Amino acid sequence: DIQMTQSPSSMSASVGDRVTITCRASQDISSSLAWYQQKPGKAPNLLIYTASILQSGVPSRFSGSGSGTDFTLTISSLQSEDFATYYCQQANSFPITFGQGTRLEIK
């Protein structure tokens, strides 16, 4: 199975900050990576797929990069609605696996 490791597990930041979350795969997954945002009591919401393609309707302050084993999610200027938990997910092979999550909190 492909293990997905996110860092940090949690972080605090302020509105307007630039934030970067990283995700590392245990083996090469090419660009088969997605990022999801999840708020308490809600289902995950797809933000980015194929490592860098913004899902329709997602604000352009979100961006993704990387390939192979190392990936990043960047939020260019944090808004209040961005405080949530973020998960990466590999889509390269079954079983589909998720990272453990990065909880983004208000400083």
Added chain:
Amino acid sequence: EVQLVESGGGLVKPGGSLRLSCAASGFTFSIYNMDWVRQAPGKGPEWVSSIGITGSPVYHADSVKGRFTMSRDNAKNSLYLQMNSLRGEDTAVYYCARVTDGLHYSDVWGKGTTVTVSS
């Protein structure tokens, strides 16, 4: 409006069974692969099962293989998860999710249904 609505969750004793359903609307259900994904309290999402557009292939996570069966009825725009021999570690919110065309990302999710396995 594109929508997925899960049902069938509840409280069940260890060793018991439940059948989850997911009703799809607002899109052509029969042309999408579908997933079940679960999330235990305080944990991240865990992929459970995937099914192809015709009902095959079906893939299951090792943690549920031999106990859970995923199926679909395209005529009824519905997805199912038959869960047998339930264990405490199966306690979670279960989501059905639509898989993007050609790539295994979930672009539409239901609100989830809660399964609690406890004596």
